[in-house]
Amino acid sequence: MKKWMTRASHGMAASLSIALLSAPMVHASSTITITWLLPTDTEVDAYAHTVATQYEKENPGIKIDVITPGSTAYNEKLLTMVAAGQTPDIFTDWANTGVYTIISHHLAQDLNPFFKADKISSSFIPATYKKEYTEDNHLYGLPWLSNPTFIAYNETLFNKYHVPLPTTSWTDKSWTLNKLLADAKKLTHLTSNPKTSDWGVDLTPGSIGSLGWLWGVDPLNNKGGPTYTAAYRGGALTQTYATQPKEVEAMQWLADLSLKDHVMPDQGTLTAMSTTGNAFFSGHIAISEVAGWVWRQAAQFQPKFKWGIVPIPYGPGGADTAQREDNAFYLSSTSKHADAAFRFMVFATTGWGAQQLVKVGKIDPPNTNPKYLEEWVAGVDKIAGFSMKNSVFEQVFEGGVNRDFPDPTNLLNDSSDFGDPFTQLMSPVWIGRESAKQGLQAVQSAWQQVLQ
């Protein structure tokens, strides 16, 4: 028995002592540790570590703990850390955790006093983002990522079917949804072989039906489009407007693209085309709604056709507003080293840090200084198949930034209560089992239940 016990205890001791090696090192008491949580892919991961290493080099006594769960696991990590009272000093909003979810849970603190104390001007933040992240004169977020929406065109298909390219001017009012549909019809050539079939267009309804913005309606207010009403300021919502006639019209128009006009792939085909990325890069779609990350996708998928981007067309409501996906860094309200963390936030998003966002992260930082956009555009120019002149591209890109409105799910408090029912209850509409009116009635009813 003795022998047996000795053996077992030796085994346990040996195993646990190996595990002990992974115990955290105790740093000198003078070292300040700042935790920085951000969702990554391999490029953002490289950016985060480059910036953190440089900052540590320039500021002895400060250690930046970069925590980079993959982007799909980001919210679980943040939630666990918050629940355990270990909110990272700096974190970002991601997916359905929008700015007002963060503000309403008192997770972030006002950055204005820090700007004032450090005598730094916040003028490097473009006005459109300041508006987005300011509540009651408190600035909560420092934007680091912004992805407007555009229309991408496959130039090779346009040339093949002899259709003139769409305009690149945001003010050209002849570029309408009707014109887009007319072009899509000319560009659609369906055969029995999927390899030789081409579809004219691929559009989406937006996260909660924001395609209706082009019809001059918004499903969460009755002000004629997206504005910073209570709904988008984290306020208490009392009414939703999913069944407005123009919203119904917008959703039915979208459903008809595949069901009636046959210019858009059906949902099954679209899912198959986009499972591993963006259906546009299959080369079989001529016009596609894309977000600002389309260049990262292109760098990955190396399209073998020529392509470019044009503005969002004007809708029946006379508007050309689409949704913009923005993300900011927040300073934790419980940070023990808020001053140091704030300085690092500024370092990571301006000057040398902003350049690393462009160079290493392949991201255009939201900044009033035009040099970052120029540097980023110079990099985009090298992306496979991208055929636009830099100056024209810059103009289209900036137009998107300025005209778009933030994605409602980036703003709403607990936005998944609105986004998830919309996605689920509208799916019968896209396959023709229900009309847009029936789908939106179900959505409206689900939203009203949330409000109650």
Add this chain to the structure above:
Amino acid sequence: MRGNPAISARKPIARWVMILVTVVGALIMVFPAIWMLSASLQSNNQISQYPPSLMPHPFTLEGYLKGLTVLPFVRYFFNTACIAVLSSIGGVLSSSLAGFAFARLRFRGKNILFVCVLSGLMIPYAVVMIPQYLLFKHLGWIDTYYPLIVPAWFGLPFLIFLFRQFFAGIPNELFEAARIDGCGFPGLYWRIAMPLAKPAVATAFIFHFQAAWNDFLGPLIYINSNSKYTLSLGLSAFTSSCDCTPWNQLMGVSTIVALVPILVFFFAQKYVLRGIVLTSK
């Protein structure tokens, strides 16, 4: 004596139908692995094509070469192996002890205690995730491997159940004979029960090793430093919410990551199959 000619004629057909069903079933089960292997040898451009193709054209090793170097996967491999091996050893030792006690010892409240252990199987991890995190935080174990290894050393409900079933099936006469020869309970466990339990040990080890090797949520919430990441965390860095996942790299590294549990299972499959049969009685 000749059998019924009608049945004899039907038998080959039935056999072929069974083979066909088995082959189709096997192909369906193995298809994701075939796609993983195929995608790992394709360019991302080919992966994005519609309709998709299983034949790599052009054939490229970029998925492996780039995928394995873009992040420190060798380090992640050793981190994962350390966690999986240590927690499996602990899980097998402690669970076999508990299983032996439930199967062979007589004590008050044994059945109630066993039901309590089994109820651990029925509680979803999400329910205990935050309280466990708080506990480990107070112990100062966040960003260490302790939360991923130490709990296994205190017994795992499924493995305890597995060992109890196995030990309960060993004839009583063996233990009685050993007792007559002066063997105590530790001796019964170590000298009689464990040598007979090789199939159960192999099954338990493989089950837990696979679970620990593939565990994502545990390392995600407890590990912060990149240098301590496991393979599953490293793989998740490839996935991107902007639909720009480098699929060939993800699939290349996934193929290599999947090889380890496959090989472990391959070498221990004889014991595992026996273990499953014996413990299911």
